Amino acid sequence: MNTPEQYQFSGPVTVFQETRLPEKATPAGYSALIDAYKVAVPLPRTLSATGEHHRIIERDGWRIMTPRHAPHPTLDGHLTFALKYEGLDLAILKRLFQATGPAPIEALVRESPTGSYARRIWFLYEWLTKSRLDLPDANAGRYAPVVDPDLQWAAQEQTAPRYRVKDNLPGTPDFCPLVFRTKALEEFVGLDLPQRAQAIVADVPRDLLVRTAAFLLLKDSRSSYAIEGERPPHDRIQRWGRAIGEAGRQPIDRDELLRLQRIVLGDARFVKLGFRQEGGFVGEHDRDNRMPLPDHISARPEDLSSLIEGMAAFDRGRAQGLDAVIAAAILAFGFVYIHPFEDGNGRIHRYLIHHVLAARGFNPPGFVFPVSAAILEHIDQYRRVLESYSQRLLPLIEWESTPQFNVRVLNETGDFYRFFDATPHAEFLYACVQRTIERDLPDETAFLRRYDQFRQQVDSFIDMPEHLTDLLFRFLHQNGGRLSNRAREKEFAALTDGEAERIEAIYQQTFGSD
Structure with a gap:
């Protein structure tokens, strides 16, 4: 040294x-x-x-x-x-x-044994390095929080008598991203969005709530695949939707992550299931020699075990005292930076958002906010948020190309995935959650109310199977409230001109310019 x-x-x-x-x-x-x-x-x-x-x-x-x-x-x-x-x-x-090394830190503490900053530094040294300094336990000095709660979001406090500090770090030395207190986050938390969601659904009839919840769940599942540029068959979308609907029931650990990967991939004949045994990156390849052109390099495979255990400890540990959306941002974006699988990381990353919100009782029972739909609508901002850390991380990673056109990381990088500033991620996620509660949830409920009115009025003068009424509505919706000549000549050729005009009028009355 x-x-x-x-x-x-x-x-x-x-x-x-x-x-x-x-x-x-x-x-x-x-x-x-x-x-x-x-x-x-x-x-x-x-x-x-x-x-x-x-x-x-x-x-x-x-x-x-x-x-x-x-x-x-x-x-x-x-x-x-x-x-x-x-x-x-x-x-x-x-x-x-x-x-x-230890000597300067020991000297610093001996110089000011009762100082709150010296004792916090002492705690952090032993906590981060998992080693013990040659110092006797503190016997004086007021207990000070390790995380300044005026600067960063902190977890529930536990006293650490050796240093006379209050350990309020939300994670463990294996995984502990932090979030700064910002004006935006303070305002989001002040909105009390869970109460707003409860108020929206309070007066909605039960059958309408069930249909609203089902639609929002399907919307989120479909959007999560769309973000990845995929259009899987409807049964895969529904299967993933069912998994999202059960989010929060099981703790996050290795077995749960492996189970989710199997569900999200479906046909796994051409992908390797399980945690990566090699390097990984997000990006493209040079067209000439297939050299990787990474935008983001994933955690080394030898670091995955401790990182996943760290995420599991964060999920079940003192992070329970954090605001639910902030905790969801830390866990979900931490996972996607680690990128432990060859495929399926993005969808599981967004599943983890639902997991934390559901486990904390943030959303009304039985409801899944379509966060993926909000992300899809703001996909460019989502990518900028991901890049807010990836771009600062990438220059620190030393790597070489492998014969399989992959990357092999050459330096120690595990700490870069354990500890990062998740403030932009928390602000972005809160904006998405606010949008789903204040727009998607009431809009979908209102839409179903109007659709029911439309169908009832059509049924009152014409006998039509439910699936045809649905098709009739879709044609009207796609054509600005008018039945196209094609629809009149084919699927609905049996309608008289008067019946068609009356149906168009009903649509205008119930949906108007929508």
């Missing part, structure tokens, strides 16, 4: 790791530690520095703070600054602790 004197913290700069600062400033907190200790990690979405002016600016991925915020240019100073102003970035902290 290098001695502390060998690490030099930067002075004022205008460029940091190929990114330009809004103005000349001195890296602080995580940016200073990354630079001084040469820590290879995905950069935080926002980096910090201190400038020469007495005002704070936030622009171009930087927060430039005032001279009075400048930390002491030491490991202790910059770690304290990071925890105080930037929250926890567990990937940076773990790589930093691996670079420093």
